Amino acid sequence: MARRMRHTVETSAVDLFTLIEKKLSPANAKRETGSDRLLVLRVPQDQLIASLKLLTEEMGLKHLSTITGLDIGDSIELNYQFWHSDRIVDIKTSVSKTDPRIETCTPIIPGAVLYEMEVHDMFGVTFQGHPWMDRKLLLPDNYPKDLPPPLLKGTSSEKIRKAVGIEK
Amino acid sequence: MPRKLGSAVPEMIRTLIQPPVTEGYPFKPLQLSERFRGKLDVDPERCTGCGVCALVCPVFCIDMIDVGTRKVGDRELPLKKPEFDLAICISCGECVDNCAFNALELTRQFELATANKQDMVMRKALVK
Amino acid sequence: MHDTFDKTVQDRKETSAGLMQYSAENLVPFGPIHPALKEPEYFKLILEGERIVDVIPRIGYVHRGLEKAAEQRPWIQNIYMFERTCGICSFAHSTAYVQAVEGLLLYKLPERAKFIRLVVAELERIHSHLLWIGLMGHWAGFETLFMWVWKDREIVLDIVEAIAGNRIHKSLATIEGVKRDIPEPLIPGFIERLKYITTRVHYYRNVVDTESTLLIRTEGIGKISADRLEQLCAVGPLVRAAGIPRDVRRDDPYAAYNDVPMDLVTKSGVDIHTLMQQRLDEVVVSVNMIIYALEHMPPGPVKLRVPPVVPKGENASHVEAPRGELFYFVKSNGGRMPERVKVRTPTLANLPSALEMLKGHTLADVPVVLTGIDPCFGCMDRLSFLDRDSQKLWRWSGEELRQYGIHHYFPERKK
């Protein structure tokens, strides 16, 4: 198989991860199981914006692919997934379900404006400081306020359909 | 690149001379590739009612219907055969690939419009 | 009929916040159903005269709840659902999903399957780019280019039908392989037809660069700077046209992209004209890649048998769809059904840049600029409330879609 023709990454793959890990250790980031292509770092909620700023400015990770929301029982996990050359860097943090609020990262990464709106619609996490937080991106206008957001495990498709009135 | 007005005209004249490419479909038959995935068809003799297709179907359009019993050794076991709702079938071929007795096949027939939705349900295999 | 329409407009005003202060200016509703848009998305354009001041996106009209539905379907059957996220880049979705799942499994994908995936993915890129070039002609009022380009696009679709049996939804990719092999005797015919497409694309490149009425509509329209695109995390041809060499096929090669030579096409600045040049050049590159892959296809199996259970774990994978990086994230709890599947489509990544490009232009530019990013809203809206999962009604039905449409617009009307 021809050698992997890829432009040379400044730091070879392995120590890019350790470099990031070292950089983020003050924000006590813990590394979780990933693969040789996927670095997963868990960061406490209050350290998130600091580590994102550090990543984008110093480490040159500019491209935020998306923000993935996960319902893990009592809290909602947010994965900020970056794409850098042939690696994917996933910064995890979790937000409690009772008070799902977190600071917006749009000042650092303007491209995240729609990703945050989508997570807000689907998981109910409010991003403080987001310009269009009052506006809906994907939910229909007649989605009732009292019904919990659709992608939470508790809300079944059945309930959503009844609420939106497709099925009596 | 020099800017020209009407740089498409020479090609327009060439297209004018060549015959149009529109296929006169309703009036002339449409030639399909021989791998075209059209309407599902079942061969009743080969189908043993094992139910793998019903398990595998992505849109769950196959229901197993009771058609009586079959003798196995000395016991009478209920026999089920598949009933296909072709209105919902997406012709993906998953059932055809997983059918161990190759009783299923995707024909090249694609004109399925009918006035009443019930004709879309294929009960060919519901035979003892 | 009229009163319900007015009432709905009234409701619409209250429910979508932030609209009231705009009612004074001439608010032209661009969508949700509009001949310029192939799929319903709704941009409220705030105009002063013909100049666009602000654009408020409101999408979600073809939002089908695929991510929620995916959590209630086994792994293999999800392929056929995610394949139908988009009616143009269908194979990109099934490949991305399948690769994310393969990352969790410990199997090694057969070589031949990698090459077949590359060939079909590039065929899809050609048909998608040609579709876009034709549409760009249509938006700019140049019907002839639209008809010609789509005439040649039929050749690519026929090749795909000969390989996969269906022009758009190939249903070819499956976990750890490809369901069908490429018909060996047909390969010389494919190569010859693909060469014809390169000559046609060179001709269109000439028309796009010289036809002055088209140049007036596309040159200097929809400008955006490279670092603004970088900030807005844009992807795909839009970013490459700005000079940023970002392409998943080259940076993070999947399938057989590591073994097939590919020269990356970049331009120096974004406007609709360079975007057209960018996509036309990419078609030529794709054709060369397919021909190389068809000639160097390794023998061997195309598919491995895989148990329907995926071990516990998380994996992210991305693919270079025709419109840009398509990102899939899959989490499994070791069961027969995924715990979570996240899809981020290129159009969602490019939408903020499109809105930015729109400002300052006139209404006449809206369709041209909006199509600049080649939006595929079927792709982007994949959550809605249409599936039924109670055992008895375990079926999708067209009736459901129709009801939702009617109900969405006229809530008072009984079914």
Place this chain on the structure above:
Amino acid sequence: MILTILQALILPGIAFTITLGFIFEWLERKTMARMMGRVGPMVAGPAGVLQPLADFVKLLYKEEVMPSFADKTVFRYAPGLFFLAPLVSMLFVPVIGPSAVASFSLDLLLIVFILAYATFVVAVLSYASASSFTTVASGRLVLQYVSYEIPLVISIVTPALLVGSLSIQEIVQAQSSRWNLLLMPFSFAVYIVALLAELEKPPFDIPSAKTEIVAGWLTEFSGRALAFLKLSKELGLVFGASLAVALFLGGPLGPVPQSIVPVEIFYTTYFLVKLFALGLLIFVVRTALARLKIIDAAVLFWKILLPLSLAQAFFVLVVKG
């Protein structure tokens, strides 16, 4: 007296123009389709010739929907007025012989007035149907009219300057020896471009741009009104082309051999041949160009076509003087 009424009603009059309108629409759709590799209308009648008529009749039976906030009276009656304009003005163009059905010394000015009146009616129509699409369309329409009107009038008046009379009939008769076109090619070109703008054919179909503002000023119409509006757009093309034939290509005049066949047949065939040639030229231009933006169209008319037509008029004066 009866002959003139008959002529007015049948031959060069209403029936003739309307059938020509339908044939032109068919010809346009067919040639445009074949140039794009398509087949074009092929179902109604041999090779689809009756398709425009079939569409017209179908539209007559369609339900008429009127938007609740439209101005009722204008919305219901104005289409009829717009339909009359090309028919009336067609009477002044000689078709079956060097003399027209009706003619008086200043009928060229009447034609210019009718053109202005037709556009005014359309502007009022599109404003009356008061949907945001049609208001934008009416704005564009008036802006486009203002920009193409002056070059159009100048290019129409240049042949009159040469001949020294404002009656179309006399202009045609003066061209028996040589066509005006040879003397004033530029004003002919300007007239054709202005005609494209007047008929809203690409590259000037900005007011009815189907990809931006749905169907432009036609959006809110349905049923009979839409049928007649579409037909009158076609009649506008027939009249525009026949005016060009009369002013620049010598109308029906041409070498007439002595034979038992009545002389009108020759004149009419000359007229029709020139008319269809001009029609094909317009259809080729229509298929080859993309739609301009309203600003670029205005710039084209004010900065390029206006001086061109003035220069041509001045040149004709010098030659005549």
